[in-house]
Amino acid sequence: MSFVRKLLAIDRRIIFLLVGLGVVLPLLHPLNLPVTVTPRVQAAYDAIDALPPGSKILLSMDYEPDIMAELMPMSMAVLRHCFRKHVRVIAMTLYPAGTGLGERALTLAAKAEGATRNKDYAWLGYKSGFQVVMIGIGENLRGIYPVDFYGTPLDSIPILRHVNSYRQMAMVVNLSGSSATDYWIQFAQGRFHAPLVVGCTAVMATDYYPYLSSKQILGLIGGMKGAAEYERLLDVIGDARRGMDAQSLVHLIVVALVITGNAALFWSRRSEGTGP
Amino acid sequence: MRRGPLLVTFLSGFAVAALFFIPNYRAQTFNNKLLEWTLVVYAFALILGSISLWTNHARKVRNRSEGWAFSAVTLISLVAITVLGIWKGVGEDTPVGRIYSTVNSPLASTMFALLAFVIASAAFRAFRARSVEATLLLATAIVMMVGRVSIGPLISPHLPAMTEWLLDVPNLAAKRAIAIGVGLGAVSTALKIILGIERSYLGRS
Numbered sequence: 001m002s003f004v005r006k007l008l009a010i011d012r013r014i015i016f017l018l019v020g021l022g023v024v025l026p027l028l029h030p031l032n033l034p035v036t037v038t039p040r041v042q043a044a045y046d047a048i049d050a051l052p053p054g055s056k057i058l059l060s061m062d063y064e065p066d067i068m069a070e071l072m073p074m075s076m077a078v079l080r081h082c083f084r085k086h087v088r089v090i091a092m093t094l095y096p097a098g099t100g101l102g103e104r105a106l107t108l109a110a111k112a113e114g115a116t117r118n119k120d121y122a123w124l125g126y127k128s129g130f131q132v133v134m135i136g137i138g139e140n141l142r143g144i145y146p147v148d149f150y151g152t153p154l155d156s157i158p159i160l161r162h163v164n165s166y167r168q169m170a171m172v173v174n175l176s177g178s179s180a181t182d183y184w185i186q187f188a189q190g191r192f193h194a195p196l197v198v199g200c201t202a203v204m205a206t207d208y209y210p211y212l213s214s215k216q217i218l219g220l221i222g223g224m225k226g227a228a229e230y231e232r233l234l235d236v237i238g239d240a241r242r243g244m245d246a247q248s249l250v251h252l253i254v255v256a257l258v259i260t261g262n263a264a265l266f267w268s269r270r271s272e273g274t275g276p
Numbered sequence: 277m278r279r280g281p282l283l284v285t286f287l288s289g290f291a292v293a294a295l296f297f298i299p300n301y302r303a304q305t306f307n308n309k310l311l312e313w314t315l316v317v318y319a320f321a322l323i324l325g326s327i328s329l330w331t332n333h334a335r336k337v338r339n340r341s342e343g344w345a346f347s348a349v350t351l352i353s354l355v356a357i358t359v360l361g362i363w364k365g366v367g368e369d370t371p372v373g374r375i376y377s378t379v380n381s382p383l384a385s386t387m388f389a390l391l392a393f394v395i396a397s398a399a400f401r402a403f404r405a406r407s408v409e410a411t412l413l414l415a416t417a418i419v420m421m422v423g424r425v426s427i428g429p430l431i432s433p434h435l436p437a438m439t440e441w442l443l444d445v446p447n448l449a450a451k452r453a454i455a456i457g458v459g460l461g462a463v464s465t466a467l468k469i470i471l472g473i474e475r476s477y478l479g480r481s
Contacts, residue, residue: 012397019396033426036436065384097384100376103368128318132311139308144315150367191296202424206443210452225424248427250392255418257400262414265404 004271007264015257022253026245033245040212041229044197044219047171048078053086055170056163058137058194060184061105062176064097067201071175072105073240074199074227078173079109079121081234088159089121090169092145094133094180099126099149118157125149130180134187138166138194166194175199175221181208189216199226282472289470329354416442 051057059078063071082089093102106123115121124145127133136144141164147153154160162168172194174184181198185208189196195218198208202223211217221230224247227240288310295307333347341347357372364370368377405411422428423439468474 010400015397015400016393019393023392034429035426036429038436038440065381066388068381068385069389097376097380099366100368100373100381103373104377107368127315128322129315132314132318136308136311136315139304139311143308143312206447206451209443209448210455213448225426228426244426248425250396251421251425252427254396254399255421257396258403258414258418261400261403262405 047218062180067177075105077230083113138192
């Protein structure tokens with residue numbers, strides 16, 4: 001068997017090993033590659049940065065552990081930014097398995113920035129029904145969430161007094177890996193005119209470019225890259241910036257594999273006289 | 277027998293659509309009441325789903341069908357988490373919270389992370405420049421993959437600008453066209469359901 005044929009029939013375990021090394025090595029020995037900030041993430045950062053201290057935002061962390069690698073660092077970055085600016089955060093999730101992640105993000109970010117529960121942030125937890133919850137918050141927050149995640153009535157939580165709909169919230173921030181974002185755009189922004197910032201997985205980001213250009217969303221944080229850009233704007237080195245080194249190397253490995261595969265196929269056909 | 281569900285669907289769909297455009301206090305109060313009912317329906321759907329999960333997996337365990345051990349694990353987990361959740365709560369420092377952080381979260385992340393390995397292998401074997409269209413797709417994918425990560429600007433300072441153009445011009449045009457198509461499709465499907473033309477949600481007759 002020729003070298004080219006052998007290359008085309010390469011054992012998939014070798015590819016797995018290459019990808020594994022591409023992920024592990026940069027995490028063990030960071031390359032500290034530079035992160036350039038794109039206009040979309042800058043717009044998201046500027047929108048939150050422009051909020052006056054004491055204003056309240058609704059942060060919906062609509063994701064589960066499968067995509068936490070992308071959205072957890074994003075949540076941390078947005079939360080840390082809000083806490084630094086003394087912007088109060090009313091956090092919630094539309095996914096049952098998202099409660100653990102949301103609570104963890106709030107606890108870690110609060111610890112890092114010295115924020116306090118019920119004074120700087122409130123954790124409402126999970127509620128089922130995407131559209132119903134979004135419309136319900138616009139009409140009467142207490143109808144949807146009579147108590148917070150820990151069973152405390154909303155009126156007993158200092159930052160939630162006098163807050164009962166989007167009208168009392170300066171902004172809605174949605175971090176999601178699903179169609180929840182579409183509904184936030186349709187209902188929170190479209191129907192109730194709440195200013196909206198979106199964060200989503202990298203693969204979803206292009207779906208929301210039209211809403212960005214139509215100004216229906218103020219900023220867009222896409223995937224781990226977006227989270228890394230946000231971390232750079234905050235001047236912190238978090239999981240996203242550390243993860244971008246691994247992602248860069250794995251992308252290069254995949255590109256090298258695709259080019260090698262095509263070159264091998266080309267030479268193989270040429271030597272057999274079936275190619276161009 | 278099916279007139280009841282069809283009538284409920286028609287009235288609910290028509291009412292919610294109409295109430296959206298009526299800025300009257302009483303109309304909006306009624307709309308809020310409808311929304312609260314929807315939450316109750318969601319809660320019942322959750323109970324129905326749990327019963328269905330229990331019935332299906334219990335049958336597999338009883339009949340010792342293929343993979344019955346996995347069904348047994350599902351049932352034990354369902355009961356254990358429900359009991360622990362009701363008994364000890366579901367916060368971060370509870371048994372449910374710890375199981376979530378040490379079992380559920382790493383397992384779900386691992387399953388998703390395996391995609392990177394599968395995609396790399398599949399890209400090597402299947403991503404071929406066999407036609408002009410496939411070559412265009414291949415070239416675009418390579419520019420995007422390299423240009424969108426931190427190492428891109430180090431390879432070529434023009435790569436980020438190229439990726440931005442690809443995202444802002446061809447991508448945006450295609451996404452807008454798709455969004456308009458999907459929107460029209462959603463309106464047409466909703467109308468078909470409200471008017472009783474589309475009845476597949478009622479199940480088999």
